[in-house]
Amino acid sequence: MNFEYSEEQLSIRKMVRDFSKEVLQPKAAEIDEENRFPTEHIPKLAELGLMGIAYPEEDGGVGADAIAEAIAVEEITYSCAATGSILTAHYLGIDGLYLASNKEQRKKYLVPGCKGEKLFAFCLTEPNGGTDVASMKTKAKLVGDDYIINGSKIFITNGAYADTLVVYAKTDLEKGAKGISAFIVEKGTPGLTYGAGDDKMGIRGARTHEVIFENCRIPKENLVGHEGEGFKIAMSVVDRGRIGIAAMAVGLAQAALDQAIGYSKERVAFNKLISEYQGLQWMMAEMSAELEIGRLYTYYAASLKDKKEYRLSKEAAIAKLFTAEASNRIVHKAVQIHGGYGYMKEYPVERLYRDQRILEIFEGTSQVQKMVIAHQLFK
Template identity: 40%
Template sequence: MSNDAYTLTEDQRELVQAVRAVARDKIAPFAAEVDRDARFPQEALEALVAADLHAAHVPEEYDGVGAGALEVCLVIEEVARACGSSSLIPAVNKLGSMPVVLAGSDDIKARYLPRLAAGEGFSYGLSEREAGSDTASMRTRARPDGDGWVLDGQKSWITNAGVSEFYTVMAVTDPDAGSRGISAFVVEKGDEGLTFGAKERKLGIKGSPTREMVFDGCRIPGDRMVGAPGQGLKIALRTLDHTRITIGAQAVGLAQGALDHATAYVKERRQFGRAVAEFQGVQFMLADMAMKLEAARQLVYVAAAKSQRDDPDLTFFGAAAKCFASDVAMEVTTDAVQLLGGAGYVSDHPVERMMRDAKITQIYEGTNQIQRMVMGRQVLRG
């Protein structure tokens, strides 16, 4: 791998500064309240939509910004540095719509991508109660009915469910074909027969609603299928190759936010007549935190560059970026709590929230155990 796999351009550096300003002024002031009240970060959504940062990946031909994978990661990283829940707005908009971008017909792209660019959210429906990591065992069915389809079943752990207007949903269309019998559809929030369960009560990212989708005779038009029949799982896995990197970016942002706060705190906090930052043990902790964080950031950026080029080794690098960065985020945020001592354990400081938010990055879009399986298979394939 050459050392010029990515280089931040002047435009990208300006983007970072612009997002940082939006996050500082319009998102961070509400982060603690959003977490405490477990409410959707509406202020963040409005600020991100106003700045065209909520779904920057949408191509220009569909009224979007046309940002590349690395730019999207930069946006998510900077938002997560201020508020993990808010960073799921651009992350999930990309996850939910990526099947349409990758495999949708010109007609379905023209119908949904401009609306996403205008501010209507897009979520992703793959997991079920009994089909989490084992996605091929899903039970949600889509049967043909006249010129449309009827969906029955449920989807679990749907991020921003009830807030997003659109959902890419995977359902079984040929029960006898195994993993080749799954197809992808766009479902709209207002479709008859679709309801949402109660909001899950979670450890972290409390501002992002996570709910079940329940399909009870949910009829959708026949032109809502994304890609060809039976290609749904293939599309879903290809989507994840591209979007796992955004979870790596979220993890990097959470870790950076925690490191920023911990560093400022130990410079101010005094014990035994001097600043806590002057103790070698504390400096060693900061050094390890910063070193691992920077390694995670570099891996995420390289993976994002590979996503932009659709390199053949993207599957390995997408899994590696997500897995490594999320493990680092959990470690760095936990160490940040430790550096603040008792103060780190109370909600007066944001590091305990960042630690709780970081945990999910090791779980969603494929647990880190699944990422290691993915990487191991890629290594064995050479």
């Protein structure tokens, strides 16, 4: 195994870090406070090639590897976790087309998505079917040359802002998971509406909405793959997407550690800097150790993502489980090191504390990751 960064990866890290600190970081607190989707960030991400960084050039992407994508997500999340979540949600949408779309769909939808000309959303979760995807109620019926979709999805990041939605619905109600199919739905399609935006604890700028389909009619050409292949597509997308969440966790944890180190070098207690106390030094040593272990395993899982045929369920679940829970411990300690100031909104660790919590929930809770890992161990 090679643990050295390539020149391209180092160049991407510097580019994204400079951009994030200059453009994203100054607005992160404002976006959180205003509960506002940062529309202005999307064209800037596109200009840097970040909307399709690890997708092939023929599909409109940059053609970088998946480790470079993880690095980009990490650096963006370091400065603004909401923007990191918007980007990973976009990847979830375009990934289904990358894995299963035909030539015409790639040209019409995937290429603009990878170029950042179109923002994507991934529409899978339902009010009564988050983890239990097979129980989804949204259905699609072929009538003549069109599919008619009825149902609703919840907690959809980018949902009300996306130009293109990749929607999973049942085409055969009797077949459970094998009756699920994937569809492309364009913004503005009659019958497509949105509920009120969610008022979330953290990553508030990554706005989520209910997405509602009422006799939403789309051409049959918008079926991705074949009928009944939707569950397989969605699970592959989620597996791959968990690496993005792991990268978010690494970036957020790095931000928390840096905030703790910076504060400890300024705060004086009992006539000396608190960074000189061994107890706090050991806390930060533990934070650093967990962070670096999580970062390396995330990059390892990302390296497997480049092998398109490789089913990386176990590795992606391990990366997501470890980094999400480690980031919880790291941010908790960062707030503790700040003392009472860590509880105040004027200090970034307060926002990091709220932003972190979702990492153990979306793209499968920590308990779901353990189920996935155990299944791979005992199959």
